[in-house]
Amino acid sequence: MRLGIRIFLVYFLFVGLAGYFLLNTVREQIRPVVRQSSEETLVDTANLLAEILHDDVKAGTLNQSRLPEVLKAYGSRSPGAQIWGLAKNQVSHRIYVTDAKGTVLLDSSGEDLGKDYSKWNDVYLTLRGQYGARSTRSDPDDESTSVMHVGAPIIDDGKIIGVVTVAKPNSSLQPYIDRSERRLLTLGLGLIGLGLLIGAALSWWLARSLRRLARYAQAVSEGERAALPHYKGGELAHLAQAVERMRTQLEGKAYVERYVHTLTHELKSPLAAIRGASELLQGNDMPADQRARFAGNIERESERLQQMIERLLNLARVEQMQALEDEQQVALAALVDELLLAHAARIEGADLQVRQRVPAGLRLLCDPFLMRQALANLLDNALDFTPEGGALLFDLERDGERVALSVFNQGQAIPAYAIGRVSERFYSLPRPGSGRKSTGLGLNFVAEVMQLHGGALAVDNVDGGVRVRLWLPVRRIS
Structure with a gap:
């Protein structure tokens, strides 16, 4: 398995697990936090009502006042409120009042009037001077039927004479909890996805950087x-x-x-x-x-x-x-003409026929000094092996994504045993006529210069002579 994939899998596992546990932890905290906020509001409301109802409870006129009608009207109200995008069309508080014995004196729902609530924690604890609250399910097997109850004491001269309880079903809070969980899930998954994309990009970058270094080391080890x-x-x-x-x-x-x-x-x-x-x-x-x-x-x-x-x-x-240290745009035809002019005496002395067919407007991106030396060595070599009255031809060839400067010299073919060695260092063939050899470094120098330019040297026997081509990437030609 590639290093980049291994790094990404480790990162994926880490981000995935961390994201899962974080989302799950936050999600588990949403429900109790919302209910705690609601309970805090119930405490305030219950204590406010305890003060409002004090006089009626003390006088025993609770059911003789307008309060039962007010609570009934309250239960039928439709607020039509939009709370952060969620509609609230009915009130959900239930309010009941008990005396000092826990008997229900007033119930906004009208269901349990006169019943004994002294055993319920909201009443039982409040009558004993403690914080009275409970959460009770109407269906023991269904958590959504749970209702929060918060009691507040009605006090007269330091004595508890009754309890007022405000109840709120948890189902009324569920839409807000569900929306928060959905938003958290969407945001969390988005952040995890973004984290994975960043991790994938970092893994790809690191693996690519290491592959480049590995390719460089491999190329160096192979002598490239x-x-x-x-x-x-x-x-x-x-x-x-x-x-x-x-x-x-x-x-x-x-x-x-x-x-x-x-x-x-x-x-x-x-x-x-x-x-x-x-x-x-x-x-x-x-x-x-x-x-x-x-x-x-x-x-x-x-x-x-x-x-x-x-x-x-x-x-x-x-x-x-x-790598090349000085790359410039050079007019290739002008460079060839310059070298031919420098060797004009030798060309005319041997009565050679020279044809130069490199396009005049063509420019080559290269190191001018190295390219000039390479072409000079190539021309010297061609002149050495071209007989008197022979021909020289400079031309341009193209093959897909590469282009070549072709130099043909009329003369004897290169022996089969030597055709693959002519660019080796110190390898040289006897010159026609004199039989002397050169230094054997000219074509080797040309091959090295071509490699620096991303190209290659090719030497072939063709009809009537020898053709040498300097292959270069087509991107260097303009």
């Missing part, structure tokens, strides 16, 4: 050139920098070892030629023409060493680069 992923601070940035430092140290060590080995091998031949020619030149009896020939050998081998050193330095610089 890859750009170091960029992170804005934090542990990932430190990890990426640590991986890059490790790569630099390992590559630097391997690079030096490889170059010392190959350079030592390649320097043996020209140094041996120079040493042999110099030893022969030390003799005094050598004819002048032989002396001139050996001196020429020393000069040629010295020049070859100089070219090898210069190209090695350029190649080393390119191989150590992980």
Whole structure:
């Protein structure tokens, strides 16, 4: 299972469980909180009525006053109120009054007048100077039939002469509880969903960042050139920098070892030629023409060493680069024309036929210095293998999402054993006519420059000669 999925599942489990327990806890608190608020209101109402009814209870004229009619009228009222969007169309308070013995003197419902309520907690406790309240179900098996009762003492000269109780059915509060629970559930699920989306995004970002770093490490381990992923601070940035430092140290060590080995091998031949020619030149009896020939050998081998050193330095610089440092829009046709002009003497001396068919308005996004060196090496190589009177053709090809600068030179085909090795470092074929080899670094340099630009070097035998193509992503062409 992928790391991102594992992180998301852990986050999902944590957020889901935390959200469930939080919602459940809050939901369980809604019902008692609403009932506590209602009970507090009942206490106020009962105590207010206790003061209002004091005189009638003391005088025994409770049923002789207008109070029974008032309570009856109260029970039939329809408030038509909108309380936070919920309609209230009937009153729900029941009010009854008992004497000091607990006998019901007045009942707004008219049901229990004259009955003994002295055993009910609201009356029993209040008559004994305590807080009297109860919650009683009309149907013991149905919680929704529960009714809250709160009693208040009617006091005369410090003596309790009666109790007034205000009752309210919990069913009248249920719509408000249900609405609060629905809103809480909707809001809670929304927040959990948002939290999961954020968690999914964070998991995706972290997994993507780690995959980029893993791909970079994999590419480096396979010897490919890859750009170091960029992170804005934090542990990932430190990890990426640590991986890059490790790569630099390992590559630097391997690079030096490889170059010392190959350079030592390649320097043996020209140094041996120079040493042999110099030893022969030390003799005094050598004819002048032989002396001139050996001196020429020393000069040629010295020049070859100089070219090898210069190209090695350029190649080393390119191989150590992980990404292009200076990208600009360059007119490709103008760059090719500039190089052809620089080699005009050599082209005219060999009577070569050159055709340049790169579109004049085409621009290439590249490192101008590296691209110029790569094309110069490519042109040098083509001129070396094109016979007198031969042809050179510069053209542009396109294949899907990539485009190529194609260079065709008329001449002999590359041997089958060498076609796959021409871009290897220090690998070179004898030049037609002279039989001499080059440094073997030109096409290797071109291949490295192409990799830096996200492209590739391709060398093929075609009818009448050799075609070299520099493949580049089409996004670099405009």
